[in-house]
Amino acid sequence: MKMRPAITVIGSGAVGSAWIDYFRKAGFPIASVWNSSSGVVYGSDSEHQDERNHSLPAGESDIGDLILITTPDSIIRSVAENLSTSDIDWSDKRVVHCSGSHPASVLLPLSQKGAATASMHPIQTFKKSDDSGRLKNIYISLQGDGSFVQQLKGIVEDLNSNPLILDEHQKKAVHISAVFASNYLVALLNTSDVILKENGVEEGVNILEPLIRQTLKNILERGTEFSLTGPISRGDTTTVQDHLENLAADEEKENLYKALGRVCLGIVKRQDSLTEEQLSELQRILE
Template sequence: MLAINFVGCGNLGKTLGRLITVHHLGKVEGVVTTSLKSADKAVEFIGAGKSCTNYSELPTADIYFITTGDDLIETVCNQLIAEAKVAKGAIIIHCSGSLSSDVLMQARDAGCYAFSVHPVKSFANPELSVEQFSGTYCGYEGDEAVFPTLNALFTGMGAILFPITKEQKPIYHAAGVIANNYIVGLHYLASECYRFAGVDENIAYQMTSMLMSEAIQNLQKFNHKNALTGPLQRGDIEVVREHLSHLTALPQIKAVYASLGEAIIPISDRAKQLKDKFVALFQEQSKE
């Protein structure tokens, strides 16, 4: 059975550790965090492992997960190699969406394998994440020699792995930010418009949620072109002009409306027929 350590153990680390334990995919040997209290909580949730606050306390392992924030990964890797009992041939893995496995170069130089696996999922609640992890897509890149081992580990958790190139990871990660984080932002902006128009705050929130749910349902059934509805899809330029005119009272929202409207012209046949007019309108309004 694979021996596994976790360095840093927030919601993502706890989720992976728990999945490894419940599916008997390996044995979590150690968890190191900056405080013993947080390490104890992680070990309790995972159901296995030794709580540590120093790298030197970690047991020897086959795999080391670095599940810290992105800005700490390279530093943590360097400290891990310098201070822990990391054997040659061990796998050092991080789960960043934007950083490549090259930030683990110190591990490679020490005779270890470097790998990156990024679960395309939000991890706000570890208990919920464990329940919902099956079917999660995970982008990977790194030293191909250890792919079979990590493929078995992650597919055992229920993940679906797909390859990504390290050069394009920032754009790949930006896609996830747009799809997950910015949809919350769009919800906020739409709710603000409703509230500005005099709609009750709770109704505005619920109505925005309902419309977004319907849009997601359409996307699950149809392609972008057939899922799109509204004035842009119909090519109704005068309605769009009226929207922009009144959104002058909400300049930041107006800028988003114009920018996003111009960006999605390619998925509407009718808007493409009127592309010059729509582009001129959006660009004119974005300058005001």
């Protein structure tokens, strides 16, 4: 049976902790785990062996064969630069970061020293308490050195997840899309929550749960193009105008309503379901 590589994880936050849990359960030896102030180096039985008072591996005894960098995106480049100046021989090392925003080339200082490099980004949201279950049955984007990406593909498939092999441009597009679908969805529902509570509906966004769930179900079953309902899809200019009048005292919410309304209008135009007069009037109202 092929020997599993020893694992080093640099950055033990939410994503790093989930990966550590996966590698432990899958039987990979954990060589070391590092955070912002110190490292813990393990023996072959994964019991605590030694502590380091520095935040990054400095020598061969500090590091495994497969290294995951799961630090904040803003410091991945500096981590790679610092590691490249260490006494470690990188010629037989494989280094992967888990950022959605950065390509594998952010690890250039290490690839120049002979390491195979890639990115492996779980398209999922994480919190600190999550275990490896959060990595299962999702899409995980892979980008970087071809043979290394194929090795990572095996890890993704072992999780019963879907490997998504991308180039740099596609990877950036996926991350932007994920920000819209996750982070901005939170912002949008927060806006709904605030509007409700400002008007005395203390249950807030909870009253919208059945609507939210059904909308997502429709999207996943039929696609976004065929899931739009509401006043813009019907060409109901009176209701749209009334909504904007109610939001007029809050410029931020009014502008958000108009911006999203114009996106909805674009969908409606592609459906060719409204008259030119209706489309023109909606366009005017939403400017």
